Amino acid sequence: MRRFSLPVILLLISCLAALPALACGGDDGGDSLTVITHDSFNLSEELIKQFESENHVTVKLxxxxxAGSMLTALILTKRNPEGDVAFGVDNTLLSRALDEGVFAAYTSPLTIKVPADLRGEGSNLVTPIDYGYVNFNYDIEALKKLNIEPPKKLEDLTDAKYRGLVVVENPASSSPGLAFLIATVDYFGESAYLNWWKAMRANDMKVVDGWETAYYTNFSLAGGSQPIVLSYATSPAFEQLFADPPRKDAPTANILVAKGVFRQVEYAGVLKGAKNEALARKFIDFLLSVPVQEDIPGQMAVYPVNQDAKVPEAFAAFSKVDVAPASVSAEAIAAKRDSWIEAWTKSVLR
Structure with a gap:
């Protein structure tokens, strides 16, 4: 779901130089497979090259x-798709993709390795690839310096002592922002969730367009002014895994509140009208294979869906989620997503 490492950024920058599409492998003159993604997609280059070699294909990212911008692009080009397969539509936006008919039917044989509760709606059209939990993180040292205790529930964040210390992503432009908005509907109830958001606005909550700005610009760990950021439960584990210099603890921690956490599932699907549908199906299978599934946690800071895949020990040590996530049905999200976003925008931004 989110990208943390500098090598990933450098890889994608180098890929962007390749036109008309983004080629992340050598062109051997054979077939090509274009994979449309959100900006945070990443896999180890060695695995991509292995897929290319085994299938005599060049993979272009x-x-x-x-995710929202990506889905809009898929919809606008659905009659003449720009790629063969898409990764990154999540369960907050999936119903829109299904209603627009951007995906072709395909069920990977490896789907049997995926727990039933992760398959969700559209299981014959899209394949779950990873999942994570959207929630608040806090900078441990920054709050200590301010002599402020970490909040224990969402209501605490409206207290004056947290004034100006929280940054969130706009749900109209950010998938984690939308995921958390949906969680607040469940946590506070549909008749009261906007009251909390209005109180947060009054408490000088900062709103930015996307996760990368929130985490790498506003968050105090990156030199910003807000020690509390809307991110992912796996972020503390990632900070410990890739700390430079190495450290045994994590510099950040999670604020985990029952129903105040949203489980976000990301899917991949073969695009309807794909020029290379057979290879697109193979790429879906590739994403569900154990080597790729075990690569995903270290590349995108999320959990694999294949039950046979292992995850880093740091996930259990620093990112364990032991509270019930928000429970909002796919049908409710499909029916009310746009009205929730509109109501939020009027309450928080206008």
């Missing part, structure tokens, strides 16, 4: 911004 075509990032399209945040």
């Amino acid at each position: 075509l990032p399209k911004g945040d």
Whole structure:
């Protein structure tokens, strides 16, 4: 779901130089497979090269911004798709993709390795690839310096002592922002969730367009002014895994509140009208294979869906989620997503 490492950034920058599409492998003159993604997609280059070698194909990655921007691009080009397969539509936006008919039917044989509760709607059209939990993180040392205790529940964040210390992503432009908005509907109830958001606005909550700005610009760990950021439960584990210099603890921690956490599932699907549908199906299978599934946690800071895949020990040590996530049905999200976003925008931004 999110990209943390500098090598990933450098890889995608180098890929962006390749036109008309983003080629992340050598062109052997054979087939090509274009994979449309959000900007945070990443896999180890060695695995991509292995897929290319085994299938005599050049894989071209075509990032399209945040998940919402990517889906908009898929819809606008659905009659003449720009790629063969897409990765990164999540369960907050999936119903829109299904309603627009951007995906072709395909069920990977490896789907049997995926727990039933992760398959969700559209299981014959899209394949779950990873999942993570959206929630608040805090900078441990920054709050200590301010002599402020970490909040224990969402209501605490409206207290004056947290004034100006929280940054969130706009749900109209950010998938984690939308995921958390949906969680607040469940946590506070549909009749009261906007009251909390209005109180947060009054408490000088900062709103930015996307996760990368929130985490790498506003968050105090990156030199910003807000020690509390809307991110992922796996972020503390990632900070410990890739700390430079190495450290045994994590510099950040999670604020985990029952129903105040949203489980976000990301899917991949073969695009309807794909020029290379057979290879697109193979790429879906490749994403569900154990080597790729075990690569995903260290590349995108999320959990694999294949039950046979292992995850880093740091996930259990620093990112364990032991509270019930928000429970909002796919049908409710499909029916009310746009009205929730509109109501939030009027309450928080206007």
